[in-house]
Amino acid sequence: MTDFKTLLAALADADVEFILVGGLAAVAHGSARLTQDIDIVYARNEDNLERVVRALAGFRPYLRGAPPGLPFKWDALTLSHGLNFTLETTSGDIDILGVITGGGHYADLLPHSIELKIFGRPVLCLDLETLIATKRAAGRPKDLEAIAELEALRDTER
Amino acid sequence: MAEQDWKDPVIEAYKRDVDVTLLRKNLRLTPEERILAAMELQKLAEEVRRAGREARRRQ
Numbered sequence: 001m002t003d004f005k006t007l008l009a010a011l012a013d014a015d016v017e018f019i020l021v022g023g024l025a026a027v028a029h030g031s032a033r034l035t036q037d038i039d040i041v042y043a044r045n046e047d048n049l050e051r052v053v054r055a056l057a058g059f060r061p062y063l064r065g066a067p068p069g070l071p072f073k074w075d076a077l078t079l080s081h082g083l084n085f086t087l088e089t090t091s092g093d094i095d096i097l098g099v100i101t102g103g104g105h106y107a108d109l110l111p112h113s114i115e116l117k118i119f120g121r122p123v124l125c126l127d128l129e130t131l132i133a134t135k136r137a138a139g140r141p142k143d144l145e146a147i148a149e150l151e152a153l154r155d156t157e158r
Numbered sequence: 159m160a161e162q163d164w165k166d167p168v169i170e171a172y173k174r175d176v177d178v179t180l181l182r183k184n185l186r187l188t189p190e191e192r193i194l195a196a197m198e199l200q201k202l203a204e205e206v207r208r209a210g211r212e213a214r215r216r217q
Contacts, residue, residue, distance in 0.1 A: 001197075001200045001201060002197075002200065003197070004196065004197055005197065008193075024193065024196070027193055028192055028193060029189075030181055030184040030185045030192060031181075032177065032180040032181060032184055034196070034203055035196060116189045116190075118189055118190045118193060125189070144168060144169065147172070148169050148170075148172030148176055149176050149181070151173060152173055152176040152178060153185075156178060156181050156182060156185065
């Protein structure tokens with residue numbers, strides 16, 4: 001199980017520049033679908049890499065599904081050498097993404113994000129229209145139901 | 159037809175099965191309440207999976 005509250009609070013408290021995307025962003029908009037992890041798009045500047053590392057270090061992040069014992073070091077250098085990381089932590093699964101299909105990088109998504117107050121902290125979340133666009137762009141059959149639900153949400157809110 | 163007017167027939171077909179009553183219920187909650195509810199749903203799903211595994215082991 002992923003402790004959404006603990007991980008989101010840790011990121012926000014460390015002043016990480018990130019935008020909530022994916023299934024949990026859909027939940028924040030009202031989706032009723034089960035989601036098991038957190039997906040965020042993070043800014044790739046040096047300071048922010050340090051903040052991401054600091055925020056999650058206490059949760060012992062490791063590459064999800066990788067065999068134990070790999071020489072994976074959780075530091076800013078490792079983050080700078082990669083882009084998208086699917087991680088497991090002591091508080092559950094989190095994907096930290098430098099870029100997403102159909103949405104781009106943090107700076108591209110920033111104008112399409114909304115600020116939510118979650119657990120007493122401001123958290124940026126991808127807006128509903130862009131969330132739908134990114135799921136469409138991903139072109140995965142498993143997203144068809146999710147897109148239909150998000151569009152139904154949009155139609156219900158109108 | 160303008161792009162915004164175009165509707166994907168596959169998505170439209172899936173939309174017919176969306177339970178709008180659940181969405182309306184969720185829309186009455188705050189984003190924080192929705193996330194907390196999702197955590198409860200995760201816990202329930204995990205418990206059901208655990209029970210399923212246990213039942214299969216007993217068979």
